[in-house]
Amino acid sequence: MGKYTVILVEDHPETRERLVNAVNEHPQLQLIAAAENCAEANKALDAYTPDVMLTDLGLPDGSGLDLIRRVASMEGTTEIMVITVFGDEKHVLSAIEAGASGYLLKDRASDYIGDSIIQMINGESPVSPAIARHLLKRFRTMQTSPVVKDTDSPKLTPRESEILQYVAKGFSFTEVAKLISVSPHTVTHHIKNIYKKLAVCSRAEAVYEAMQLGLVRMDS
Numbered sequence: 713m714g715k716y717t718v719i720l721v722e723d724h725p726e727t728r729e730r731l732v733n734a735v736n737e738h739p740q741l742q743l744i745a746a747a748e749n750c751a752e753a754n755k756a757l758d759a760y761t762p763d764v765m766l767t768d769l770g771l772p773d774g775s776g777l778d779l780i781r782r783v784a785s786m787e788g789t790t791e792i793m794v795i796t797v798f799g800d801e802k803h804v805l806s807a808i809e810a811g812a813s814g815y816l817l818k819d820r821a822s823d824y825i826g827d828s829i830i831q832m833i834n835g836e837s838p839v840s841p842a843i844a845r846h847l848l849k850r851f852r853t854m855q856t857s858p859v860v861k862d863t864d865s866p867k868l869t870p871r872e873s874e875i876l877q878y879v880a881k882g883f884s885f886t887e888v889a890k891l892i893s894v895s896p897h898t899v900t901h902h903i904k905n906i907y908k909k910l911a912v913c914s915r916a917e918a919v920y921e922a923m924q925l926g927l928v929r930m931d932s
Contacts, residue, residue, distance in 0.1 A: 876919075
């Protein structure tokens with residue numbers, strides 16, 4: 713099996729070098745471009761469709777959120793991880809709503825960063841411990857908010873429904889791929905379609921929304 717390809721976007725030279733090493737030192741990852749701003753990142757995205765984009769949020773010529781939105785709207789299965797110094801709720805939620813699946817602070821060790829990228833590829837949503845509090849707060853808000861069921865529920869294909877059912881039970885994307893005999897990339901492609909149909913940006917939101925709409929059953 714080949715290595716997973718990564719595009720890195722980071723403007724600070726020393727931090728960029730550390731992240732380049734973190735990617736290249738991991739046996740399952742291959743860096744194909746290291747950009748220092750939005751312009752360079754967009755050129756790299758014009759040339760490649762990577763498995764992962766690892767990006768900062770604060771860039772000299774724009775916001776990493778714009779890059780995240782671009783990648784999230786692209787055809788393909790590129791996963792997006794934020795690595796930044798911004799740990800406040802506004803930045804965290806904005807990044808996740810834009811399409812990021814992982815969110816790490818820059819103080820993490822190099823091996824932790826590489827392993828977290830692989831976890832994300834395998835269907836998990838790695839976040840730094842300091843970030844988890846914001847996500848739990850958001851999820852609790854979702855749980856306590858009044859739910860208005862839409863009689864015109866999103867129409868999922870039989871395959872999307874099957875995958876969503878497995879995801880709701882806690883299976884990783886790699887495990888789901890094995891269960892239904894397809895590639896992890898195929899599962900990720902279906903997941904992106906599910907997110908779009910449910911108008912959500914994360915696994916937790918997808919499961920919650922699907923349960924509210926009666927699209928999955930935990931007892932089946």
